[in-house]
Amino acid sequence: MAEPVISLAETGHGPDSLSRFASVFFGKGGALSRLGDFEFRPEQQRMAVAVARALEEERPLVVEAGTGVGKSLAYLAPAVRKALDEGRKAIISTHTINLQEQLVHKDIPLLQSVLGEPFRALLLKGRRNYLCPLRLQIAMSGGGEMFTTSELEELKSIWEWAGKTKDGTLSDLDFAPSPRVWSQVCSESHACTAKRCAGSGGCFYQEARKRIAEAHLLVVNHTLFFTLLNGQEESSETGGGFLFAKDFLIFDEAHTLEQVAARQLGLSLSQTGMKFDLHRLFNPKNKKGLFQLAGDAEGRRLTMAVLDGIDEFFDTVESRCRWGEYGRECRVREAEFVEDTLGAGLVELSRRARTIADLANETTKAELGELARRLADCRSALATFLDQRDEGFVYWVEKNERESLSLNAAPVNVAELLRPVFFDRDRPCVFTSATLGTGDRDLAYFRKRVGAGEVEAIRIGSPFDYARQMTIHLVKTMPEPGGRDYEAALAKWIRYFVRKSGGRAFVLFTSYKLLQRVAAELDDFFRTEKIRLLVQGGGASRQQLIETFKEDETSVLFGTDSFWTGVDVPGKALSNVIITRLPFAVPDHPLTQARLEWIEERGGNSFMDYSVPEAILKLRQGVGRLIRSGTDRGMVVLLDNRVLSKRYGKLFLEAMPEAPVVVEE
Secondary structure, three states: OOOOOOHHHHOOOOOOOOHHHHHHHHHOOOHHOOOOOOOOHHHHHHHHHHHHHHOOOOOOEEEOOOOOOOHHHHHHHHHHHHHHOOOOOOEEEEHHHHHHHHHHHHHHHHHHHHHHHOOOEEEEOOOEEEEOOOHHHHHHHHHHHHOOOHHHHHHHHHHHOOOOOOOHHHHHOOOOOOOOHHHEEEEEOOOOOOHHHHHHOHHHHHHHHHHHHHHHHHEEEEEHHHHHHHHEEEEEOOOOOOOOOOEEEOOOOOOHHHHHHHHHOOOOEHHHHHHHHHHHEEEOOEEEEEEHHHHHHHHHHHHHHHHHHHHHHHHHHHHHHOOOOOEEEEEOOOOOOOOOOOOHHHHHHHHHHHHHHHHOOOOHHHHHHHHHHHHHHHHHHHHHHHHHHOOOOOEHHHHHHOOEEEEEEEOOHHHHHHHHHHOOOOOOEEEEEEEOOOOOOHHHHHHHHHHHOOOOOOOOOOOHHHHHHHHEEOOOOOOOOOOOOHHHHHHHHHHHHHHHHHEEEEEEOOHHHHHHHHHHHHHHHHHOOOEEEOOOOOOOOOOHHHHHHHHHHEEEEOOOHHHOOOOOOOOOOOOEEOOOOOOOOOOOOHHHHHHHHHHOOOOOOOHHHHHHHHHHHHHHHHHOOOOOOOOEEEEEEOOOOOHHHHOOOHHHHHOOOOOOOOEOE
């Protein structure tokens, strides 16, 4: 057997240790080497050993692994080995669907083929993704009292699908049902229970729970993880684990953890969502709903009164708001900034639903009970927002594209909330991403933001040869963003660099309005050059744009926030990433404002301590779109001269891959 780069003695553990397994498995003569396309990567082996050590020593670990390391296999192999050896569950949490699909359809099957021992892996979805056949039967029996003619047609289609589907999840359905119809047939915690549904053996969610119990490895997304962590309803006893007894956790794409946690540990109460739930009780427009089915006139009257009250309340909220530059968020700094004209009605309606539930048959009882609970939760969230009950939270009103409002709250400093969950006890949890560092060797910025102050952190570089594979282009004469000539110069230099690469470019913006203006300005240029221009917001979905970009190898794609991360386009189709400006967070979002204030109040420098590191991380993610394989070649263009003119500019350059820098005049 060929000697691995990391020797067995170096692992510091005995012959049966997990770190020894990881070293051998990823070594030159290990199990992975039996694959035909195996390429030994010392970086991958090093990460696998580090993960294995943390897991066997039952402690947390933070690890940045550069693009091309193969980090998913590096944590999957030791995680599965530990799960099998100790009869425990490994939970893998990701941020994007793309990575989930890679794990489920590529990496996990590959590992199953070479590990030499079978293991069970499962993609865990939120329960409302699953069809509940009992609720479907109840909905069908409600008929014309519950649903319109078109909704009944949807129910019939779902009924036919239910007899053929294997997993019973929404993604398996070949059409998109209306939210109202799906909400009446999906699994819900108080309406689809083990007692009511498990006995038949036909409930898709209850069957999924059985598979969860038998699984060695579960794949979830960050949002679902925190939802389950808050509810702890999927298992009655966590037994010292995170979600299940003695489980252990790996967070991939951990750079998104702070933002997701802030949202999930806060609250959001939307005008649309509240009305949606009330319409399940009674919809005055079509005269359908549970109160109609129960023949309860008083319930219908109360529902209509609360529906009117919701609109009146949110009209008052909007009249008191002072919207920011983009007219989407308004921070609320004082308690009771509007009178609570809604809470009493929600309480009364919740009581009425419970009263009618007690008189109803068994099927309707559960439905009314679930909605009564939801209304009580709305009342509680409303009171929390108006009273500003939670210390250390920021509160704001948000307006969506349809002009509907929501009340929101989020913790300003999630580190204080995450520390006791992940880091105060000796429990194995690994946090990894290709971009955690801001130029700091010990990943101190990330660790501070998530409460991992004393946790071991390691950085593992990319196996790619950036000095040979890419060049970084800067433009010394670019005006500063926001300057009078900036947009004209931006259009000029985009033309120049697009010609240089023959198209094949991502142009990344931080402002959708700027993207639209520049796209309009350059429309004739792209037509003349016979280069297809793909623009975010033109009707095609993100995935459709990416697929078209891959197929048309000379095309150029203009994108904003969602294209900076999670996009993988290896090969010739992407040879040029143009970044229009440094991606500083917009400081008028209430959560960003509150974080900056929190730092200043404690004697820090909010710009250098938060704004710059966050922008560096985002820049690294954007730059990371370019080189996705060992054969890729290309250029990164940064059209923001502040990297040359400002003192903090060198921090951005130092955080970039070590590649030749060309300064254009």
